Amino acid sequence: MTRMLKRVEILLIAAGFLALLPVLKIQRTTDFIIFCIFVLSYDLLYGFMGRLSFGHMLFLGAGAYGVTLFTEHGSTNPFLALGFAVVASAAVGVIVGPIVVRTTGAAFALINLAFNQIGYFLVLIAFSKYTGGEDGMAATFRTLGFFNLQNRKVVFGFSLLVLLLVFLLLKRLTSSPFGILLRMIKENEMRARFLGYNTFRYKWLAFIISAALAGLAGALSIMNYGYVTPSFIDPNRNVEVIFAVLIGGAGNLYGAVIGGVAFMTISNYLATYISRWEMFLGIGLLILVFRFRAGISGALSRLFQPVGASEERR
Amino acid sequence: MIATIVYGLTIGGILYIISIGLSLTFGTMRIVNFAHALVYTIGAYVLIASMRVLGIGFLPSVLVAVALALPISWLIEAFVIRRLYGESLDYAIIATFAVLLIGVDAIKWIWGATPISLSDPIGRDLEILGVVLPVYRLVIISAALVVHAGLVLFFRRTVVGKIVVAGLDDKDAVRAMGIDADRYFSIIFVLGSGLAALGGILYAPITSVHPYMGFQILLLCFAVVIVGGMGSLQGTFLASFGLGMMISLTGRFWGPAAETMVFAVMAVALILRPLEM
Numbered sequence: 001m002t003r004m005l006k007r008v009e010i011l012l013i014a015a016g017f018l019a020l021l022p023v024l025k026i027q028r029t030t031d032f033i034i035f036c037i038f039v040l041s042y043d044l045l046y047g048f049m050g051r052l053s054f055g056h057m058l059f060l061g062a063g064a065y066g067v068t069l070f071t072e073h074g075s076t077n078p079f080l081a082l083g084f085a086v087v088a089s090a091a092v093g094v095i096v097g098p099i100v101v102r103t104t105g106a107a108f109a110l111i112n113l114a115f116n117q118i119g120y121f122l123v124l125i126a127f128s129k130y131t132g133g134e135d136g137m138a139a140t141f142r143t144l145g146f147f148n149l150q151n152r153k154v155v156f157g158f159s160l161l162v163l164l165l166v167f168l169l170l171k172r173l174t175s176s177p178f179g180i181l182l183r184m185i186k187e188n189e190m191r192a193r194f195l196g197y198n199t200f201r202y203k204w205l206a207f208i209i210s211a212a213l214a215g216l217a218g219a220l221s222i223m224n225y226g227y228v229t230p231s232f233i234d235p236n237r238n239v240e241v242i243f244a245v246l247i248g249g250a251g252n253l254y255g256a257v258i259g260g261v262a263f264m265t266i267s268n269y270l271a272t273y274i275s276r277w278e279m280f281l282g283i284g285l286l287i288l289v290f291r292f293r294a295g296i297s298g299a300l301s302r303l304f305q306p307v308g309a310s311e312e313r314r
Numbered sequence: 315m316i317a318t319i320v321y322g323l324t325i326g327g328i329l330y331i332i333s334i335g336l337s338l339t340f341g342t343m344r345i346v347n348f349a350h351a352l353v354y355t356i357g358a359y360v361l362i363a364s365m366r367v368l369g370i371g372f373l374p375s376v377l378v379a380v381a382l383a384l385p386i387s388w389l390i391e392a393f394v395i396r397r398l399y400g401e402s403l404d405y406a407i408i409a410t411f412a413v414l415l416i417g418v419d420a421i422k423w424i425w426g427a428t429p430i431s432l433s434d435p436i437g438r439d440l441e442i443l444g445v446v447l448p449v450y451r452l453v454i455i456s457a458a459l460v461v462h463a464g465l466v467l468f469f470r471r472t473v474v475g476k477i478v479v480a481g482l483d484d485k486d487a488v489r490a491m492g493i494d495a496d497r498y499f500s501i502i503f504v505l506g507s508g509l510a511a512l513g514g515i516l517y518a519p520i521t522s523v524h525p526y527m528g529f530q531i532l533l534l535c536f537a538v539v540i541v542g543g544m545g546s547l548q549g550t551f552l553a554s555f556g557l558g559m560m561i562s563l564t565g566r567f568w569g570p571a572a573e574t575m576v577f578a579v580m581a582v583a584l585i586l587r588p589l590e591m
Contacts, residue, residue, distance in 0.1 A: 046404075052404040110540070114580055236529065279415070282416035
């Protein structure tokens with residue numbers, strides 16, 4: 001039965017994005033899918049481990065620049081480049097992790113932001129000779145059989161496949177003992193430590209996984225667009241993923257996907273009608289924080305719960 | 315070299331004036347206030363507006379700008395921050411960031427996004443040991459010292475200051491004595507915001523005024539607070555001038571790296587002394 005359910009939900013997500021295809025352009029839809037991967041990676045950190053980061057763009061950027069630099073100096077094989085990008089962003093997580101996961105709350109948010117700022121500085125100015133600075137640089141991938149990244153359908157199919165795999169991986173991970181421990185760290189880390197768990201190690205591992213998945217999203221974006229610019233690592237864009245997680249409902253994988261699609265729809269289509277975009281974003285965030293904390297997924301699950309069972313979940 | 319030192323002290327003074335409010339809100343309310351950057355930016359813009367529209371001089375405009383920043387920060391405190399007391403820190407961070415976004419967009423709406431530069435309000439130079447120094451920088455450094463001395467006196471001598479110091483140490487004990495600690499914390503919040511506006515005003519003639527100026531300085535101020543220790547007056551004072559010197563010394567050799575060095579120092583500080591918040 002559960003196996004059946006698992007197949008159904010995967011089919012639902014796939015069908016949902018296929019249904020978007022006739023409405024949007026295929027490249028846009030791919031962009032939506034990739035953003036959802038990024039939101040999922042963030043949700044592991046914020047929704048499940050309870051650590052709000054203001055610097056997750058660093059890892060998206062590490063993946064984006066990792067894949068581009070690899071095609072430039074290494075090989076143009078797309079799979080090798082993608083693998084390198086994931087390893088590179090995980091490596092950034094390995095290095096930054098021990099410093100940031102010691103902290104919680106405000107310090108965690110800010111230190112991530114500071115590292116994001118350093119990364120932005122590195123690609124924009126310090127290593128602009130290699131990264132193209134403000135202009136960015138193009139990435140070209142070799143064609144392997146039918147896997148031609150010039151073909152939009154291939155990029156779409158591949159991104160969707162990756163999203164489904166990431167979704168399943170996180171589903172498995174968050175319901176495993178490891179995932180339960182992460183939630184325990186969110187609720188009460190002291191208690192987890194008293195039970196004898198070395199919480200530092202688990203937090204670090206979760207941070208690395210989140211970093212690697214964000215890097216994966218960054219690398220896929222480059223496969224979709226073929227061009228990297230510093231906007232992929234811009235610390236001012238962190239608010240987008242926070243908004244997406246909140247609107248979908250933090251700590252819920254479906255919520256992350258719904259939130260990703262909702263945010264992309266707003267930013268791609270409503271933004272052309274809304275002249276004051278940042279103000280809209282700010283007011284939206286305030287509404288989410290004060291009135292709508294559980295997000296869309298929370299509202300949906302309350303809708304489908306039997307009467308009386310709808311305890312406020314915090 | 316003397317010019318570099320004076321520049322470092324100037325930056326340090328500005329950082330101190332802005333960071334102290336952040337540090338005190340951090341320490342008293344356990345809230346990271348991104349809206350601090352908004353008040354700072356508003357200070358600089360109101361200064362320019364009152365100089366150009368009202369046609370009054372620099373000093374009266376400073377008073378106008380600080381006076382206007384106080385009610386704005388009170389509004390932020392009453393409508394956003396007070397409603398988030400005792401809730402998860404994350405919501406406070408997100409909500410104050412949202413306020414910053416809204417405010418910055420409003421500033422862009424009113425004044426446009428083009429950077430405005432302001433000329434040195436004193437316009438005189440002083441020659442010390444053959445080095446020409448703008449008097450205005452020395453004014454900033456002395457302003458920071460005056461603010462520091464004033465705050466030290468405020469916390470040692472006045473009842474409000476003593477209550478806040480006690481509240482920093484143990485809020486529950488203060489409340490057990492029948493004192494509404496939160497009310498005093500909001501006074502501190504408004505005071506700190508007023509200082510942030512003052513920082514923006516004083517810095518405006520040195521840097522250029524643009525809607526995003528707050529984002530930049532806020533990160534540096536967070537670094538100051540983390541290095542100096544939250545809620546600590548002396549720590550913030552030393553960290554401000556230390557990091558200010560670091561910015562100016564690094565900037566002498568490689569301009570773009572100056573601000574990034576601050577974050578490196580912050581990372582080292584965190585490794586040596588992990589922060590529990």
